[in-house]
Amino acid sequence: MWCNAAMDRVRTDAGARPPRATIIDVAREAAVSPATVSRVLTGTKPVSADLEQRVRDAVNRLGYRPNPAAQGLLRGATHAVGVVVPDVGNPYFAEVLKGVTNAAEESDFRTLVADTGEKGGAEHDAALELSRWADGVVLCSPRMPQRELAKLAQAVPHLVCVNRVGRGGQVPAVVVDFEAGMAGICRHLRELGHRRVAYLRGPARAWSERARQRALRAASGPDFEVFQVPCGSSSVDGHRAADAALATGATAVMAFSDYVALGVLARFDELGVSVPRDVSLTGFDDIALSELLRPRLTTVRVSKQDLGRRAWELFASSGAIDGAGETGRVVTASAELITRDSTAPPAGAITPLPKTAKA
């Protein structure tokens, strides 16, 4: 009986915490109008030193922070960017995400993430949904068909792609120069003396995969035969595809990415196949681990964080922050060959390697 009222309260505010202060509370506390509080906080109009101090004190006392949803509603902008990634667990995308986040932070923007779980079909909806929360969306390595991407660009205000250019470069994008990177790998292997190589294909719908194929076609010929092996984009895929790669009789295996190569390496180890003695192996991306692995992976260096940052800049310069801006620029990030320990001349080439090396 003595505590009925109190009980009702407890039931109402779960956790028994005080309701959040609004700008009106602050205004009351400082004995000014809400508009003055707003002016102090946003700094849009000058306010007398006296009032400013009173407002600041009240803000601190109440621990007030403006409600971004309300601000967004009014301004028509949320001060947030969305990022759609196939898999945050993939170190590649984690780095890109970090790049966007860091850059966004400098402009005081939040980052929202959607993980599509490698399901290409989920990309469209994820981007659309994020676009309602954020002022723009960064789409990482989207697998969706060209047509869908074009439609999406219509519906999402500030769409930026990473590693994908839409038809005619209509949507701003930052892409790695996969073609040059792949060409570099091919040249490197050929110079080492490899004549039969296997390529572990990435997802068929990936734009970067098509760019790689162009390089492969250009490099292949009678003295440089390329065997295509279906694989995928995860290290598990690499692990699974390793046997098929070996079965082609190739002396070198080019993986879709470092992440894939990781799995290949593990499988080769299980099989007792030594890299690079028995077969050479290359990756792509140069993730942090590739230098920590043994053998250290020959790969193509790509600055992942930079990719994210460039994507942010594209977003920013497309008018997402200040208003109008250019649109449809495509930025190409360079890809540099990093020669390490996982590639060597093919076993039969010049000197037979000392057989004693193993065990």
Place this chain on the structure above:
Amino acid sequence: MWCNAAMDRVRTDAGARPPRATIIDVAREAAVSPATVSRVLTGTKPVSADLEQRVRDAVNRLGYRPNPAAQGLLRGATHAVGVVVPDVGNPYFAEVLKGVTNAAEESDFRTLVADTGEKGGAEHDAALELSRWADGVVLCSPRMPQRELAKLAQAVPHLVCVNRVGRGGQVPAVVVDFEAGMAGICRHLRELGHRRVAYLRGPARAWSERARQRALRAASGPDFEVFQVPCGSSSVDGHRAADAALATGATAVMAFSDYVALGVLARFDELGVSVPRDVSLTGFDDIALSELLRPRLTTVRVSKQDLGRRAWELFASSGAIDGAGETGRVVTASAELITRDSTAPPAGAITPLPKTAKA
């Protein structure tokens, strides 16, 4: 002259895209009231089949999606969770994040991420900021002092910690049983015959570090000496601390985490120190790579995604979704020892180490 009006329009909407449809547009299009549109979309009240169809058609025609900011403002809830991580690039946190994201998605919640860049001082602000955007915040491995955490819990409506329990378990948390995990590692090493081991310490302020220390104290004694080596939580830290660990003369090195062990392994390789022949090495967490590395790492398995999912559940059951709920529960996730190839009996037990190994 003939195009002045048009030019004004272009200037207004950058990118020349049609303004986003509001609920009023839909209502007009369907020739109903906004309230009816709302009822159809939220499904709160019954609407006649005829009107419902008209509304749905209009929605599709206009590609209308409700503005979550406006909804949030009205409902006082945003349908989003914030996640604060020290580093998304760290595969451990990437997995936890994935766990939260996946679980949240099932309840139709968005995920917001803040990366503090391993700076403990940034945690408080990041969480506070996120709390204005989201209905709650998941704090991963916060390094902030106890006092600060307590204050933060006061200011953030639905705060959940991962791998950190506040004083008295006031804030809901899901924590790995670090103590049991460390104890398991110690027992394993001792059974192998190790008597002098080095431990690569994590960040001093990390709660998990203190839990590990408890296990270490309990395990150490005259026949199991533990040398503490300052290190850190990244693989780069491990790379740097490897020499010092060796200098202690220990026969086994326990790393703060798998991620750290990665760096140690690389450094040992550079030094010509063989694992586990010259020295044994253990990790903690069992990240995906630990099974792909050679030697495969002996470690303690922790389900990272599960951690994230459990954190979400704690958030959900704390009334963030439906209203009132319990508060302050602490869930402990088990930690299972995984014995792989990086640990073996100490060399001295049977054969002495070749002094030539260290140049």
Place this chain on the structure above:
DNA sequence: CTGTTAGCGCATTCAC
């Protein structure tokens, strides 16, 4: 310089 007013887009009372 400051206070008052209106309205961002939406869900939710109320009347009908």
Place this chain on the structure above:
DNA sequence: GTGAATGCGCTAACAG
């Protein structure tokens, strides 16, 4: 069942 009005928290436009 349905439509008209109200207000969530905030800032931009006005008035003073």
